[in-house]
Amino acid sequence: MKDGLIPAPIARRPLHEELAEHLRQLIIECALEPGSKISEKDLCTQFAVSRTPLREALKLLATEGLVQLTPHRGASVTELTTEELEHIFPVMGALEALAGELACLHVTDAEIERAKKLQAELEAQHKSGDLRGYFRTNEEIHQLIFAAAQNPTLTQMSRSISGRVRRARYMANLSPTRWAAAVKEHRAILMALSKRDGERLGMLLKEHLANKFDVLREALFADLKAASSR
Amino acid sequence: MKDGLIPAPIARRPLHEELAEHLRQLIIECALEPGSKISEKDLCTQFAVSRTPLREALKLLATEGLVQLTPHRGASVTELTTEELEHIFPVMGALEALAGELACLHVTDAEIERAKKLQAELEAQHKSGDLRGYFRTNEEIHQLIFAAAQNPTLTQMSRSISGRVRRARYMANLSPTRWAAAVKEHRAILMALSKRDGERLGMLLKEHLANKFDVLREALFADLKAASSR
């Protein structure tokens, strides 16, 4: 029996994971407002599950930094402060840079081909103004690089940390000039990857990230002002 | 009211956290053998708690990568493979290097004083052959650097990743020559810190870590051979 063909991925996932995913989505989309207290009872009735798996899901999200658990006081959605963003940024930068370097060591020709395809998509989406699709493709390129790095630990770290800032993306709206610049940066990133120039790729990714965070910072700041004025 | 003095940390910690800590210790000390299946019932009777908090604790440890949870098949202690170690190493390296750089930006004179004290302890413990104490002091220096970096996110990342390899330390026994070399490296590290030379400190920490991992790799390899021969 050939072993790569049969694995029959009968993924029977436990309920708490399912729940965690849904909650994650809700938090990222800000359907659950940052800072708001989460009542277990309410969510239970809303999802039609008992408290046990819900609590397990909340514990999961707590380790991911999306919710805060205070003893006897329940869970609340963590709010993204500019301060926290300042702390997250350098860590993500280090991880991205590492991912770039490792990716260049392990990337296959097929992956480079795929990256080129994705880049073409990205440019098309930019031209047609498809912001939503652009975000998705962008995410895919990002994931491709991490996948090419062939380091599960790194991937996991990156996921857990980027989960915390991902919801900020939903608040931030790309300006046209920034969008154009981002596409250009992606072109350089693709170039470095296909040349397998790890050092350069790492640097580019870090810079790209820095620019991304500038946008986030701005959006977050605007959001804060809006919140305090109301 | 001065704000660093009153916080009255009447830490009323929930049971599952307490449990998680105990279990962590057990796993690190290899009291729970790597790869062994964990029976919820057994642990419940052993700790004299019900299954609910225990399960919550296990979920926590799962996100930390210390135990593996398979649906309907329970929890098992993850085993540390050399392969995983190869993956962890570069990530930790990147984090340590970053910590070094940030530490030099924020470190206070008082912290440097304390680092010097710890270094003196370290050398004394080396001289007197107090391996146990050496490990502890070593850990403290490490923590001091991360504390000086003033980045909670970075600290958290580092803790979660180093937790996975910490138990390997209990298996690895330092050779006299390696021990002496490590002390010397620490001297250089202290020097870079007190000069606030971030770039150099980052590099030194990364190198130091690389050497540490060499020892772990060896120990792990020896352990593997021992396991396969029996």
Place this chain on the structure above:
DNA sequence: ACTATGAATTTTGAATACAAATTGACGATG
């Protein structure tokens, strides 16, 4: 004798029930 099938036991997954702690309000007292 060995393999395969199936029932019984064991173990995990989820729900409910019970206990402890916190919050808010109301009343008493200075």
Place this chain on the structure above:
DNA sequence: CATCGTCAATTTGTATTCAAAATTCATAGT
């Protein structure tokens, strides 16, 4: 009138119970 203390109601933390899945052992068939 303000402040403190006490009590009730709500919510979280933990235990227990019920259901579903998996492992194991025994039996039957080849």
